Structure formats: structure tokens, C-alpha cells
Amino acid sequence: MSGIRLEGITKRFGDLTALRDLSLTVHDGEFFVLLGPTGAGKTTTLRVIAGLERQEEGAVYFDEHLMNEIPPADRDTAFVFQQYSLYPNMTVYENMAFPLKSPLRNLDKGEIDRRIRETAEKLRIGQLLDRKTANLSGGEMQRVSIGRAIVREPRVFLMDEPLSNLDAKLRESLRVELEHLQKTQGITTIFVTHDQIEALTMADRLAVLNEGRIVQVGTPEDIYDRPATTFVAQLVGTPRINLIEAQRRNGVLKMSKGAVELPYADSAVSLPETFLLGIRPEDITLRADGEFTGEVVLTEPLGVETIIHLKTGEERLLAVVAGTKQIAIGETVSFGVVTDHLHFFGADQKRLGEAGGE
Helix, strand or coil: CCCCEEEEEEEEEEEEEEEEEEEEEECCCCCCEECCCCCHHHHHHHHHHHHHCCCCCEEEEEECEECCCCCCHHCCEEEEEECCCCCCCCCCCHHHHHHCCCCCCCCCHHHHHHHHHHHHHHCCHHCCCEEEHHHHCCCHHHHHHHHHHHHCCEEEEEEEEECCCCCHHHHHHHHHHHHHHHHHHHHHHEEEEEHHHHHHHHEEEEEEEECCCCEEECCCCHHCCCCCCCHHHHHCCCCCEEEEEEEEEEEEEEEEECCCEEEECCCCCCCEEEEEEEEEEEEEHEECCCCCCEEEEEEHHHCCCEEEEEEEEEEEEEEEEECCCCEEEEEEEEEEEEEHCCECCCCCCCCCCCHHHC
């Protein structure tokens, strides 16, 4: 296993700068997630680590060893791609054996067979070993792709959205299996996704990328509870955070367009007169004795919870209630706000006060 360190990585494709002075440390044995929208630079970061792309500036280190001049084949990384990179004319066994037959590995047939069968058992594909991969389902092919990476016992796993082409049920199942495998084998893993649920549930730590830059690095709890910018706050969390223009006046926080005023101790966070107030939907609680009222304009029953769209004054708010609630559109409901979990952002979209992700 290896720790990975990137220092000042800049990568360009013609006039497009894909990575901008990116620095990052991934600890040995860590499950690290790169999260961001399409075009953020996540896949390019993986490819630079693997040596498949050469950066114009900066350095890549594995355990303090400079890797800039080391070719991809000698970096001992295993790359799992979004698309299944399998040989359709080979069986599952032959696909998994292929990377082990390199003269550089010098493994005997017994060791190759042991690794394949142990890995196949872990991924529950033992019954598929004699089948051609062209005859497999999408989920089965992705398990084989992951298995082919695992049998190599590499220094680093690099996974580029390996679950994105699977249906929701299979994604959840394979996500749990990947977490278990990584924890039991302890291999440093860098996992790319644009799915914030995958990021929050799988990561030991994660980095949020946008336009080739790292916006914030932290544990899932850090990123969710203390988003450094409005971009992070909106990217992480389902349903999305409520971001409202607000004002501080005479010890209260007032929504500029909403009929909500919240008591506020000036000593908690130093606020400008006008700012953006962030409220997570789960911190808006519908209750009979709520201090505020709003009109229900839409409900989204999801089984385990229901998302409620409220109109208060000219402001629209999202709230979450447990279970399936039968609330009529147009109904007026009372609600409260959990003030201990408020988020504050300035005109530059950065977090204000002591909670700012420095």
C-alpha cells in the first residue's frame, strides 16, 4: 500500500486547463473520494496519479518517492474504469488471470489460481469463472472488472465512477461490498464519483473539486456539517440546502423575502448586515406549535421520508418529514427552525465565522 501526495498539479489540454495548482494528500490505507460535477477534473486527477496523463506542472509522490518519470506500468496502480474494460472473447477466469501473467510479476500457476478464486469468492462471481464476459450482465461485468483489479494486489486502487452504469439496487449492493473489501484489505483507494450519496457513505475523507481546483477536503461529517462554500453546501445533501438572502437587524436574522425572523446572539458568528443563510431541510420541522407558518406548494413522498415545499412570504423552503405524510397542496402548516445548525455565507460565497473550512 502507499500514501499519495500531489503537489501543485496543473494539467492542460490545449486551451483547457483541467487541473489548476492542485495539491492533495491521501493517506496509506485510506478510502478517499473525489467528488464533483462533470468537468471538475476528477478523472484527470486519477489519470495523472496513474501516469496515463503527464502534468505540465507539479509532482506526484508515492510514499515520498517522486513518480513523475515513472511509467504507468511501473507505478503498480490498478485502474477500474467507468466502462467495463474486459476482453469479450475470454472467460471471466482468463480476464482475471491476464494482468497476473506479466513477466514482471513472475507468478506461478498455483498463485494465480489462488488469487482468482479467493477474489471471485469475495465478489460472488465464482460461478461465472468459466463464462465468456460477452454473456454477462452489466453488474456481473463490473464485478469482474473490479476483481481483475483486486487480484493484482496493487499499491493503489484508482476507481473512476465504477458504479455509475448500474441500476440503483445493484449500485447499493456493490457499494457495500467495495467498502467491505477496502476495509478488510486496507489498500489505498481513490474513488471518483459525482454522486454525493456514494461520497458520504463510502469515504474516510473526500475532496470536493470544481473547475480543476479543490474547494474543500475533509471527512463526510466535515463536508456536510461545515461546507466551506455555497458550492459545497449545494453539492452535498439531499434534498438540497435552502440558501436564502437574509439580513441581521436588532438581534434577529430576517429572510429578505420570507416571513421568518430568527433570534440571533451577535457573539456567535460575526455577520455582515446582508448575507446568505443556509438551512438544511431536516432542520425545518413541521409541528403544531411552530413559530412560523407556510403554504404547502408541493409534496414528494419517498417512503422513508416526505419532502415538503413551503412558501413563506415570497420565499420557497424545502423541509423533510419522516414517513409518508398526507399533506394537501395549499394547506397552511406551522413549522420551526433548528437554529443550532444554521450556515452563514458571505457575498464571496465562502463560509462566515468560526465554522469556515480553513
